[in-house]
Amino acid sequence: MTDDVSPGTRIRGRRPPQGDPVVDRALALLGAFDSNRPYLTLSELSRRTGIPASSALRLAGRLLEWGALERGADGRFSIGMRLWEVASLTPRSHELRRVALPFMGDLEEVTRQHVLLAVLDGEEAVMVERLSSHGAVAALYRPGGRMPLHSTGVGLVLLAFAESGFQEHVLGEPLMHLPEKIPVSAAALRRTLAEIRRDGLATFRRGAPEPIVSVAAPVHDAQGTVVAALSVLVPAENAEPRLLGPAVRTAARGISRGLGAWRAPGTP
Incomplete structure (x- = not known):
């Protein structure tokens, strides 16, 4: 499954000819954060990952629902506590x-x-x-x-x-x-x-x-x-x-x- 890849007609049930799988894009969003940049705006997430802003927003929304991301009152994103919870089980x-x-x-x-x-x-x-x-x-x-x-x-x-x-x-x-x-x-x-x-x-x-x-x-x-x-x-x-x-x-x-x-x- 892919997300917002290339223009043209999408064939139901088949992967478009270009673009990364959704899971790769989601991981790229999480990987955009580091110790120097614990808070990122949507535009920063898009720029650091190369993912179009519309797709980044949609993926970030799913990650917010799951708890992998959090969003502050200023609109910036940060890593969510759910990831810490999962990582502690390593x-x-x-x-x-x-x-x-x-x-x-x-x-x-x-x-x-x-x-x-x-x-x-x-x-x-x-x-x-x-x-x-x-x-x-x-x-x-x-x-x-x-x-x-x-x-x-x-x-x-x-x-x-x-x-x-x-x-x-x-x-x-x-x-x-x-x-x-x-x-x-x-x-x-x-x-x-x-x-x-x-x-x-x-x-x-x-x-x-x-x-x-x-x-x-x-x-x-x-x-x-x-x-x-x-x-x-x-x-x-x-x-x-x-x-x-x-x-x-x-x-x-x-x-x-x-x-x-x-x-x-x-x-x-």
């Missing part, structure tokens, strides 16, 4: 979050900063949970947001324990540390990944917008596969990675045991 993150939250809470209480939990999705890390204390250092990424693998603590852990073919694919891309936009040496990154696999711990330093240190460790499932990465994010001033490392590693192992891992690789 098996990969639901059980992981349930097991991880008590350990994350302990880390947050000790550090009084950010504690992050992320999983690998495509060529990026997705933050599935974050606990943050009042007054914590500025964080670039939000829960549900995507994070670069080569330029975050959790991302480096997930990349270090990914399949070698996937690693080489990422290493073959032109990479830059964000947000500083400093080129990343593939050789240096390869050495860093080897150290993370050896130590079971990653330390990443970022210079902007505020100097921070991220210390991250892998989370394993019952098969010993790394399914997530846990990290703390603290101000670079007076940061002590040597002291944070054991705490993060212990919490990650506790989560791993909760997921069925009898013994995390590298433990005695």
Whole structure:
């Protein structure tokens, strides 16, 4: 089924010769939103998706009825709570979050900063949970947001324990540390990944917008596969990675045991 495709007579029961299926267009509308543009007008939705305004309005109406979109008094659209409700049922993150939250809470209480939990999705890390204390250092990424693998603590852990073919694919891309936009040496990154696999711990330093240190460790499932990465994010001033490392590693192992891992690789 398609919607407002090309001029001419439409043959009942048959797809017109041009145009995307309705489901693709609906997904395109949802994909038009991002962290920088959580509210969009109809014209903005049309422009960002390439869907004619009349079709965008009709599709948005259906999404409003279902709860995937909401519309404010000013007429702008935003993502609806129904999508959050559905997304929270994702098996990969639901059980992981349930097991991880008590350990994350302990880390947050000790550090009084950010504690992050992320999983690998495509060529990026997705933050599935974050606990943050009042007054914590500025964080670039939000829960549900995507994070670069080569330029975050959790991302480096997930990349270090990914399949070698996937690693080489990422290493073959032109990479830059964000947000500083400093080129990343593939050789240096390869050495860093080897150290993370050896130590079971990653330390990443970022210079902007505020100097921070991220210390991250892998989370394993019952098969010993790394399914997530846990990290703390603290101000670079007076940061002590040597002291944070054991705490993060212990919490990650506790989560791993909760997921069925009898013994995390590298433990005695």
